[in-house]
Amino acid sequence: MSARLSRLLHRFHRWLGISAGLLVLGWFVSGLVMLYSPFPRLTAEERVQHLEVLHGEAVRISPAEAAAQCPGTPRGVSLAMLAGRPVYHFSGGKPACSVWADDGRWVGPVSAEMASEAARRFLPGVALAEPDRIERDQWSVYSSYNAHRPLYRIAADDAAGTVLYVSSKSGEVLADTNRRERLLGWLGSVPHWIYFTPLRGDDQGTWRVLVLWLPPIALLTAVAGLALGIQRVRVRRRYPRGQITPYHGWKRWHHLAGLAVGGFAVTWLLSGWLSNHPFGLLEMSSPPPGSAQRLAGGPFRPAADVDLLRRQLAQVPDAREAEWYRFGGRDYLEVRTPTGPRRLDDQAHAAAPIDVATLAAAVEAIEHRPVAQAELIDHEDLYHYGRNSPAVLPAVRIRLTDAQDTTWYLDPATGRILQRIDDANRWHRWVFNALHRLDFPPLASLPGLREGLITLLCLLGASLAGSGCVIGWRRLFRRRRPPA
Numbered sequence: 001m002s003a004r005l006s007r008l009l010h011r012f013h014r015w016l017g018i019s020a021g022l023l024v025l026g027w028f029v030s031g032l033v034m035l036y037s038p039f040p041r042l043t044a045e046e047r048v049q050h051l052e053v054l055h056g057e058a059v060r061i062s063p064a065e066a067a068a069q070c071p072g073t074p075r076g077v078s079l080a081m082l083a084g085r086p087v088y089h090f091s092g093g094k095p096a097c098s099v100w101a102d103d104g105r106w107v108g109p110v111s112a113e114m115a116s117e118a119a120r121r122f123l124p125g126v127a128l129a130e131p132d133r134i135e136r137d138q139w140s141v142y143s144s145y146n147a148h149r150p151l152y153r154i155a156a157d158d159a160a161g162t163v164l165y166v167s168s169k170s171g172e173v174l175a176d177t178n179r180r181e182r183l184l185g186w187l188g189s190v191p192h193w194i195y196f197t198p199l200r201g202d203d204q205g206t207w208r209v210l211v212l213w214l215p216p217i218a219l220l221t222a223v224a225g226l227a228l229g230i231q232r233v234r235v236r237r238r239y240p241r242g243q244i245t246p247y248h249g250w251k252r253w254h255h256l257a258g259l260a261v262g263g264f265a266v267t268w269l270l271s272g273w274l275s276n277h278p279f280g281l282l283e284m285s286s287p288p289p290g291s292a293q294r295l296a297g298g299p300f301r302p303a304a305d306v307d308l309l310r311r312q313l314a315q316v317p318d319a320r321e322a323e324w325y326r327f328g329g330r331d332y333l334e335v336r337t338p339t340g341p342r343r344l345d346d347q348a349h350a351a352a353p354i355d356v357a358t359l360a361a362a363v364e365a366i367e368h369r370p371v372a373q374a375e376l377i378d379h380e381d382l383y384h385y386g387r388n389s390p391a392v393l394p395a396v397r398i399r400l401t402d403a404q405d406t407t408w409y410l411d412p413a414t415g416r417i418l419q420r421i422d423d424a425n426r427w428h429r430w431v432f433n434a435l436h437r438l439d440f441p442p443l444a445s446l447p448g449l450r451e452g453l454i455t456l457l458c459l460l461g462a463s464l465a466g467s468g469c470v471i472g473w474r475r476l477f478r479r480r481r482p483p484a
Helices: 004-035 044-050 063-067 112-122 143-148 179-187 189-193 206-233 249-274 291-296 306-314 358-366 421-436 447-474
Strands: 074-084 085-091 097-100 132-134 149-156 163-167 175-177 321-327 331-339 342-343 371-377 395-400 409-410 417-423
Touching: 004 044, 004 179, 004 189, 004 249, 004 447, 044 175, 044 331, 044 409, 063 074, 063 085, 063 143, 074 417, 112 149, 112 163, 112 175, 143 175, 149 421, 163 421, 175 179, 179 189, 206 321, 291 321, 291 358, 291 417, 306 331, 358 395, 358 409, 395 447, 417 421
Parallel strands: none
Antiparallel strands: 074 085, 074 321, 085 097, 132 149, 149 163, 163 175, 321 331, 331 342, 371 395, 395 409, 409 417
């Protein structure tokens, strides 16, 4: 490298580092926090634990009759209890629509008193503050809540500092957070994803610009630093006193840290940037349009038989929630309990798993390509695995005879599509999941080792960025010598 080019690269790295150093430091620290504490959310399992027992005998209205109260065409429906009464929650509409299952009246708009009652039943025996009606806050920025806005935010007087979020349309408890999750969220997910409330409202244009252009600035900083670090290191013809670096003090530690984890910093920043699909890069593909409907055997159709529903619920005394699904033109009911789901067919009998051959024939008809292999798997593989939540197992894996080795994964219990893998999705899996999360063999099957390695790399990355911040600070605010 010529001396002129080296000087230009040095200046380029210096001033980019001054502008992006704190950002990179924040990403390393927040990424480490996220490894152990993800963004607060109410999981399906947690939600079911807090629901009331379903009273099937109180149901007087069928889902088909209740659907007539909702605008538009719903895409699904579930049954639960709200304030001691059965209620249908229809999905797919904006705003959300819920209808009482005992008299057929529309639930919304939900009053503050009804929201408080829903919160009391979710957290029995806990004193609650008055509901605060909000459009969104830091912990309710997800677009999945848009159909339920405005929300009721209700603080609980408990040791954990719990806060509940209740829909003003359906009365459902949509989310919960506690003091620890909020603190770690401010240190983790919020700065890592730049998920600050003003940026995640209805207009997300500013947020999209930031996640499009900030990462490449940080990436160029890391690439320039890595090139300089390699150019300046001496292993054979060492510097005085046998040193491999010419630098001292903070610059020495910055140089050594860059040599240790500079390559990781580059791949980590690159994969994180690509996860947002800038300029269409690393975009994932989806199943062919209408795939789910073809597997179901037709569009969603609310059930019309109340007597059948009562017989189905009678089979599951501890039912907390019920949701309808279709496969092959038949209606089924998935009944959720604190110990797990049970599935019943349209005769109120236990639903048998869908056999592999039936699912393979359905996929072949959708893709118009022959099936190379169809099998039931009871273990994770390179593409079907769990990280934040367990993978659905057993699963049906269907490989097609095409150039991309397209592979489908389906749930044999319901026929639902779990994922479809082709070249685009494989690129995303290996560029993002492998490089950014270290989800690759053998680390993927050794969670303790994987987490330990990520922790070490993030700490080293933070030391690299932190030392650069100190150097940049000293450069900006160094004392100038008075003239002689």
